[in-house]
Each structure stands twice: as structure tokens, then as C-alpha cells.
Amino acid sequence: MPTAARLVAALLLCALGYILSDLIRPLMPEGTDFGWFNYVNAFLGLFVGWTVIGSRAGRGFVPGINNGLTGTAVLFIYGLGVHSCAEMFRLAMRNRYDGPMEAITAIFLIASEYGLMIATAPVLITAVIGALIIGPATDLAAKMWR
Template structure:
């Protein structure tokens, strides 16, 4: 059911996903074709905000902060999983894997590389600040706009 908290959560995480995408781009290898990188992350931000944060909003300020941290963590995990899968399919179309199990295993290897790549203070600091702002914003929306 649509609520103001779900809408605010979705918007906050979508904006945060865009900013984080822009911060991650310089960390990736030179010559990387980004294509719809930002747009995929924005859609994931909307989905995480709507389904994870929006559903749990309205339980208090501290729970709002926890909710924001959970929503941002889910956003980052979904983004890593999505982009790892996309990269695996790109490599699979070039016949890099001997079978389907090797390709599925590669998703986790690629995801761990991406996870280590984005663990910089700037990216993680921005994610934490975004969580500290978006969680209470969703909580405020849940309490004031019904």
C-alpha cells in the first residue's frame, strides 16, 4: 500500500544511489563502459526504499536511523549482486566459462572484487551520511503524513 514513508524512502535512496554511483565510477578501471549504471542503481534504490525502508518507517528516531542503515546496506548489496550478474553475463557471452556452475561461482568472485573496490572512506562515508538522513526522513514522513 502506498504511503508517504514509502515514497520518501524511495526518493531518498534513489538520490543516494545516484550520488554513490557517481562516486564509484572513478574507482572502476579506466575505459569501463558505464551504459545505464546510474539508472540501474536508481531503480534499485527506489525498490530498496519502497520495500525495505518504507515498510519499517514510523517506529521512532533511533529505529529510523537503524532503518536507514539497513536500507543503504540492502541497496549496496543489491547493486553489487546486480552488477556482478551483468558482468558475468557479459563474460559468458564471450565464452569465458566452461559451464553454468563456473559462471554462477564467478558472480560471487566478481561481487567480492566490486565490494573491495568500493570500500573507500568517501563512498562508505557518503553511504552512512545518506543513511543517517534518509532513515529519519522516512520516519518523519510516516508520523506526519498519513
Template sequence: MPTAARLMAAICLAIVALVLSEQVKPLMPESTSFGRFTWLNMGLGLLAGWFVMGPRAGRGTVQGINNGLTGVFVLILWGLGVQATYEMFRLAMRNRYKDAFEALTAIFEIGAEYGLIMLTVPIGVTFLIGALISGLLTEYAEGKWR
């Protein structure tokens, strides 16, 4: 059921995904081709906001902040998973893996590498501020436009 909280959470996480995506780009090797990287992450932000944060809104300020932290964390996990899977498929098409099991384990290795690349102070600050603002705005939307 569409609600104002779901819409607000989706918009907020899409914006957080946009900012985080643009912060990650300079950290990657120069030869990286990003293609639809930012748009895909924004789509994941919309989905995470709609399905993870939106239904959990309306429980108070502290729970709203926790909801924001959960939403942004889920966004990052989904983003790492999707981007790592895409990279694995790209490498698999170049016959880099011997069998399917090696390709599947590569998803986790690539995701861990990307996660380590993202462990910087600016991204951590964006994570926290984005989570705080997203959680509070989602709570506000739930209370205001019930």
C-alpha cells in the same frame, strides 16, 4: 499500500544510489563502459526504499536510523549483485566460462571484487550520511503524513 514513508524512502535511496554511483565510477578501470549503471542503481534504490525501508517506518528515531542503515546496506547488496550478474553475463557471452557452475561462482567473485573497490572513506561517509538522512526523513514522512 502506498504511503508517504514508502515514497520518501524510495526517493531518498534513489538519491543515495545516484551519489554512490557517481563516486564509484572514478574508482573503476578507465576502459569500463557504464551504460545505464547509474539509472539501474537508482531503480534499485527506488525498490529498496519502497519495499525495505518504507514498511518499517514509524517506530521512532533510533529505529529510523537503523532503518536507513538497513536500506542503504540492502541497496549496496542489490547493486553489487545486479552489477556482478550483468558482468558475468557479459563475460559468458564471450565464452569465458567452461560450465554454468563456474559462471555462477563468478558472480560472487566479481561482486567481491566490486565490493573491495568500493571500500573507500568517501563512499563509507556517503553510506553513513545517506543512511542517516534517509532514515530520519522516512520517519518524518511517516509521522507527518500518516
């Protein structure tokens, strides 16, 4: 059911996903073709904000903070998963894998490499500050517009 809290969470996490994408771009190897990178992460932010954060809004200030932190962590996990799968498919089309199990295993290896690349102070601090804003803002929206 659409609520104001879901809308606020989706829009704010969408903006955070786009901002984090711009912070992550310089951390990737030179010559990386980003394509729809920012837009995919913004869409993931919309989805996670609507389903994860917005559905659990209105329980109080501290649960709101926890909700924001959880939603941001889920955004990172979904982002790593989506972009790792895309990279695996790109490599699979170049016949880099001997079989399907090797390709599936490569998703986790690629995700761990990406995770280590983006685990820098500016990215993590921005994510935490964004989560600390998004959680209480969503909780406030849930209380204001019931």
C-alpha cells in the same frame, strides 16, 4: 499500500544511489563501459526505499536510523549482485566459462572484487551520512502523514 513514508524513502534512496554511482565511477578500471550504471542504481534505490525502508517506517527515531542503515546496506548488496550478474553474462557471452556452475561461482568472485574496489572512505562516508538522513526523514514522514 502506498504511503508518504514509502515515497519519501524511495525518492531519497534513489538520489543516494545516483550520488553513490557518481562516486564509484572513478574507482573502476579505466575504459569501463558504464552504460545505464547510474540509472540502474537509482532504480534499485527506488525499489529498496519503497520495500525495505518505507515498509518499516514510523517506529521511532533510533529504529529510523537503523532502518536507514539497513536500507543502504541492502542497496549495496543488490547493486553488487545486479552488476556482478551483468558482468558474468558479459563474460559468459565471450565463452569465458566452461559450465554453468563456474559462471555462477564467478558472480560471487566478481562481487567480491567490486566490493573491494568501492570500499573507500568517500563512498562509505557518503552512504552512512545518507542513511542517517534517510532513516529519520522517512520516520518523520510516517509520523506527519499517516
